[in-house]
Amino acid sequence: MNIINVHQLHKQFKVSKHRRGMWGAVRNLVSQDYQLVEAVDHIDFQIGPGELVGYLGPNGAGKSTTIKMLAGLLVPTGGILEVNGRVPWRERQAHVAEIGAVFGQRTTLWWDLPVIESLALLKHIYKIPEARFQHNLAEFTDMLALAPFLNTPVRSLSLGQRMRADICAALLHEPKILFLDEPTIGLDVVAKERIRQFIKQVNQARGVTVILTTHDLQDVEKLCERVMIIDRGRLLFDGQLKSLRDRFGGRREMIVDFTESYPDVAVEGAQLIAHDGVRATYQFERDELTASTLIGRISSRYRIRDLTVRETEIEETIRRIYEKGLLES
Amino acid sequence: MRHSFELYHRLLSVQLRSQLQYRFSFLLEMFSTAFVVLLEFASIALVFERFGHIKGWSLGEVAFLYGLVETAFGLMDMVFSGFDPQRFGQSVRRGTFDQLLLRPINITAQVMGSDFALRRLGKIALGIGILAYALALNPITWTLGKILYLPVVVASNILFFGGLFVVGATITFWTVESIEVINILTYGGSFVISYPMHIYQQWMRHFFTYLVPAIFLTYFPALYFLDKPDPLHFPAYAPFLSPAAGLLVWAASMAFWHFGLKHYQSTGT
Ligand SMILES: Nc1ncnc2c1ncn2[C@@H]1O[C@H](COP(=O)(O)OP(=O)(O)OP(=O)(O)O)[C@@H](O)[C@H]1O
Numbered sequence: 001m002n003i004i005n006v007h008q009l010h011k012q013f014k015v016s017k018h019r020r021g022m023w024g025a026v027r028n029l030v031s032q033d034y035q036l037v038e039a040v041d042h043i044d045f046q047i048g049p050g051e052l053v054g055y056l057g058p059n060g061a062g063k064s065t066t067i068k069m070l071a072g073l074l075v076p077t078g079g080i081l082e083v084n085g086r087v088p089w090r091e092r093q094a095h096v097a098e099i100g101a102v103f104g105q106r107t108t109l110w111w112d113l114p115v116i117e118s119l120a121l122l123k124h125i126y127k128i129p130e131a132r133f134q135h136n137l138a139e140f141t142d143m144l145a146l147a148p149f150l151n152t153p154v155r156s157l158s159l160g161q162r163m164r165a166d167i168c169a170a171l172l173h174e175p176k177i178l179f180l181d182e183p184t185i186g187l188d189v190v191a192k193e194r195i196r197q198f199i200k201q202v203n204q205a206r207g208v209t210v211i212l213t214t215h216d217l218q219d220v221e222k223l224c225e226r227v228m229i230i231d232r233g234r235l236l237f238d239g240q241l242k243s244l245r246d247r248f249g250g251r252r253e254m255i256v257d258f259t260e261s262y263p264d265v266a267v268e269g270a271q272l273i274a275h276d277g278v279r280a281t282y283q284f285e286r287d288e289l290t291a292s293t294l295i296g297r298i299s300s301r302y303r304i305r306d307l308t309v310r311e312t313e314i315e316e317t318i319r320r321i322y323e324k325g326l327l328e329s
Numbered sequence: 330m331r332h333s334f335e336l337y338h339r340l341l342s343v344q345l346r347s348q349l350q351y352r353f354s355f356l357l358e359m360f361s362t363a364f365v366v367l368l369e370f371a372s373i374a375l376v377f378e379r380f381g382h383i384k385g386w387s388l389g390e391v392a393f394l395y396g397l398v399e400t401a402f403g404l405m406d407m408v409f410s411g412f413d414p415q416r417f418g419q420s421v422r423r424g425t426f427d428q429l430l431l432r433p434i435n436i437t438a439q440v441m442g443s444d445f446a447l448r449r450l451g452k453i454a455l456g457i458g459i460l461a462y463a464l465a466l467n468p469i470t471w472t473l474g475k476i477l478y479l480p481v482v483v484a485s486n487i488l489f490f491g492g493l494f495v496v497g498a499t500i501t502f503w504t505v506e507s508i509e510v511i512n513i514l515t516y517g518g519s520f521v522i523s524y525p526m527h528i529y530q531q532w533m534r535h536f537f538t539y540l541v542p543a544i545f546l547t548y549f550p551a552l553y554f555l556d557k558p559d560p561l562h563f564p565a566y567a568p569f570l571s572p573a574a575g576l577l578v579w580a581a582s583m584a585f586w587h588f589g590l591k592h593y594q595s596t597g598t
């Protein structure tokens with residue numbers, strides 16, 4: 001049984017052309033002069049319970065729009081959308097009681113209240129039994145190290161603290177699904193790592209289904225087995241992270257230090273992507289050329305002092321997918 | 330429903346507490362809104378000083394109408410400040426409205442609970458003061474009917490103005506830029522009906538009778554309280570349509586609000 005079922009999901013935004021001034025404002029009220037933006041363009045996917053899925057794509061790809069529809073904030077323009085067996089926007093209240101969502105850019109907590117009081121308010125909102133609440137709060141406080149700032153007003157928290165408090169807030173009512181829209185945005189390495197570990201643990205120990213959008217591919221590499229890539233509203237890839245790398249991570253890099261500086265170090269079969277003094281960097285396809293053949297070709301013409309071979313990082317792979325539209329065909 | 334109501338109270342108490350954290354700006358706003366009302370009323374009083382009567386109405390009579398509208402609008406502004414189009418439009422634009430939609434509570438109760446402008450107390454106090462002044466200038470012959478009907482009229486006006494706020498707030502789902510136009514609708518509306526309707530031109534009176542039934546909310550009830558004849562020759566029950574008109578506007582605004590919610594687009598950040 002899938003916990004999320006999406007078929008031909010479509011969201012179109014009407015962006016009105018703004019007119020300036022008073023008269024323009026009146027005309028904006030009545031007239032229908034707008035542009036259509038296809039934010040999510042007929043996508044299909046299913047997610048099973050307990051999965052941890054990375055949802056990737058460049059800026060403006062449609063990630064947040066998808067998440068907002070899944071979370072019941074936006075009504076789709078068309079298509080089928082079922083989460084937990086419900087149509088989110090049609091039964092909003094019942095739906096949101098069973099999900100948690102964190103939008104990294106903003107907080108769900110009350111700005112002027114100490115963290116602990118915000119959490120207590122959520123206890124009433126979600127009707128969480130006192131014992132469950134205390135139990136979960138103790139566990140999350142421990143895992144996310146919230147104790148030092150539980151009594152601080154939310155407005156005085158650092159970004160990392162606020163994010164941790166927000167993630168705790170999204171989970172106190174034991175949702176089956178957790179939507180995380182850029183939960184590591186703007187955080188330092190240590191804070192990111194702590195949040196990653198927490199997400200992993202919640203997914204494994206509690207079986208919470210997690211969908212995560214991010215621009216930090218470390219998040220994906222450390223957390224997700226499955227990734228979905230969206231661009232300009234179209235779902236370009238949906239599969240294992242490993243198969244993505246096998247398919248598109250084909251290019252490897254060789255960094256060579258020569259004994260002297262040669263004016264031209266190009267060799268056939270490899271692409272010279274950087275050449276600076278005695279150091280040159282080549283890229284080559286894994287299945288077209290072996291590293292030893294390349295070394296042979298280079299060393300037959302120039303004198304090599306040192307070299308390293310690098311596998312393409314997932315970042316590089318994804319960047320190439322975005323930039324070259326590799327998946328579009 | 331009960332859960333929503335209980336939460337509404339909890340959310341409000343959070344609101345009030347955070348407003349009181351900023352004591353200075355609270356007091357400042359309270360006095361400045363009251364001061365604006367005072368200035369406006371003083372300018373009306375000055376006009377009467379010169380002319381004595383305007384189209385058959387004395388200062389005391391106009392003050393009654395004015396105080397009634399001011400008090401009702403102030404009370405509404407306090408209770409419905411979550412729907413204040415300016416504020417609500419901002420929360421839509423900043424995406425905080427999304428956060429309300431993420432919570433499993435009735436969305437209308439949440440918006441109502443998202444603000445309670447205690448600072449409007451200044452305006453309300455002044456409205457009541459003006460009402461008292463009106464009664465001193467122009468004593469009303471109170472009957473049991475009038476005593477019972479006065480709070481009904483105030484409540485109907487609160488519903489009516491609340492409806493205008495809700496309509497204005499809903500419009501910001503589509504266009505936040507039109508906030509000035511929306512403000513004309515709400516604040517301008519309350520300004521227009523603080524004066525006796527028969528001083529206006531016919532098209533305007535028709536507008537406030539048949540399109541937006543404001544005339545039944547203040548003008549006709551005021552005629553009843555002040556025992557004045559109706560120059561517009563409406564049926565004798567016209568002063569008692571106030572609750573019906575208030576409920577009608579409120580119901581229409583709720584229908585529009587729910588329509589707007591379906592078309593809510595969120596923000597693109
Ligand atoms: N409320 C809105 N009104 C109008 N257009 C919108 C709205 N929200 C999103 N869009 C448009 O829809 C497209 C997808 O936006 P979305 O926010 O889903 O992208 P994203 O993948 O989350 O990008 P990012 O990585 O920058 O957060 C963009 O072209 C955006 O401008």
Ligand SMILES: [Mg+2]
Nearest residue numbers: 063064065598
């Ligand atoms: Mg986004």
